[in-house]
Amino acid sequence: MRKSNKAPFIWLAPSLIVLFLITIIPTLFLFYTSSVNWELGLPWSDRTFVGLQNYLDIFRDFLFQQAVKRTIVYTVFSVSTEFVFGYIIASFLSRKSVRWKGLLIGTLIIPMTVTPSIAGLIWRLYFNPNYGIINYFLHFFKIAPDWYSYSLAMSSVIIVDVWQWTPFVALILFAGLSALPSTPFEAALVDGASKLQIMRYITLPLLKPIILIAILLRGMDALKMFDVVFSLTGGGPADATELLSMLVYRTGFYQTGMIGLASAIAVVLLVVIILISQLFIKILGEKREEV
């Protein structure tokens, strides 16, 4: 009996060790660096322990408050737009009358295969107000928005994210829709339910766990968004697109080197992501039991 109790641990050991080395130790180290004052490039022995001072500093920092607000705006807008479009695409794909389904799904995957930082660079050219392709097409409608301006820069970043990750949401929802049992729908049709009623009272409740997974994955990604912002706007103009990860990078590296402060911001980001994902997972668990 004893032997069989130990057996799983032996098999788990390699991955646990790797996980410990590359995830847990750096995270603990992150907590430590968030409590010291140290500039990148100086000898490690020059650090001074400051306790919670870094946290107090960032919560008082105007830029940090702005970054938190912008990260929330960015996450809410990009994830909800992706969900709406994703749902529309998924329900279109799950119609029986749609032909060439394999080809359509294959095309959907293309944006996802582009490295996000490269996507940012490509869109930086597309968005260029003077020689970009987007304004070239828009000029037929006599409009020429300045995508880099303070007010529009955030929407530019959201558009890129939506372009890249709507297919992902769509594919997850499509998989969910295809796996739904057909009996409730048949029953509803017999009862004479309208299409909207079917969607509201049957499809969405049945699909809830899948929807939550999609939103959870996208939400966590959006909260730690970095690459597209970095290559598309660099956090600018001014502070218009400075999200939390961008602020971490700018504070810790990028010519400033304030590792302590940057670690503190990163810890805050980490805690927020963990809390939100726990919340979602809890809701998800409850729903599962109901179903």
Add this chain to the structure above:
Amino acid sequence: MKKERLILSLILILLMLFSCVVSFAKTDELQIWADQVKKKMGGSKITIAAATHPSIEAFKKMTPQFEKLTGIKVAWDTMEEIYLHDKILTEHVARTGRYDVIMMDVCWIGEFAKKQVAIPLDTYLQKAPKWYNYDDIVPAYRKGLGVFNNKIYGIPSAGESAFIAYRRDLFEKYGYNPNSIKTYDDLLAAAKFFNGKEDGLFGISMRGRRGHHIVYGWFQTLYPMGGSVFASGTNNVTINSPESIKSLEYFVDLMQYAPRGIENFSHEEATTTFMQGQAAMWFDATALAPWIEDETKSIVAGKVGYMAPPTGPSGSAAAVAGWNLAISSASKNKDVAWKFITYMTSQLTAAEYVESGGVVTRTSILNDKNFVSRYPYYPQIVESLEMANVLVDKGIDWRPRIPEWPRIGEILGLNASLVLTKQLNAKDALNNAARDIKALFK
């Protein structure tokens, strides 16, 4: 018949020998030096940390010859400019000794000297061969790029100043005399004149992206208008002085006539817009002029005239910026690294360097008739550099070479960008900047 043939072949052989001797004499000194190096260090290996830059492309083209001559193996680690700074610092902190030669932006020199990332090169330079000729490097570069606290930390490998390019064809078409642009007010008037003159034509293209780009654009006007970051030779912050505020206001004024999207423009977009014929003028780094003259990419190539920056109320001043080659303090092959730098930046190899697409750093090349006829903008570079040297001689750094500069640049870059995007007025923004900069020195 036979005799004739013999004579002919003799003449040919003589001719061949003669040409060999001529070419040999030119590289004779180099060959002797290389043989000595090969004896001592042949077979050793060095790694260079570099940014993607035309000068590095040129150095890479010269590397096989260097490897053949000296028997030293050269490995390149080339990356984006922004990563380079982080990468060098992290390697330095970890004391890996991975890099022997590092490419160093002039903005980093104070920081790298303070953190002892790079070592002083004075003792090496004293032992440099005669054909190296350090004094031939443009004075503004020598003094303005590679020196910190009177010690030489880097050898200028790519230097630049700033100047204005204008569309000769447009200026002729509308009868605008480019020589009439003498002051910054004239420049503003010219930008206003051309802005919207034709469909899709803007006045002037510069950079405005947050961070060091907008600082670069704005600083073109800072010194001529009497502004400065610090009072000369002290740490007293003067970036919120009335003159400094005026210079930022002027820059934002000028940017009304800039292409749309200027708030996100780095040098790339600023120059591309001009190359696409969408701006009448362009005010940026001299090192970018080859792009404008590149017929395969630029539709305005050959239609462009150049002029040195205009004069402001406080006289004229021009930017000095550029890159150095330096030796990493953690290197295990410092002597070998120095031999590499010697070969790549010497006067003897300078022509080859520029031919391979490098960025000119030496007076001898800038004044060479052969080169001037091929690169029409060389005289204006010299003129800009003389203006730059005015600042250097006064002991003012265009961008202060102090360890805190990268942080100061970030602070100024954010606040200037807030003004350009109309979130703050220049006075409030620069007062904020001054407050944050003062906090750095506490």
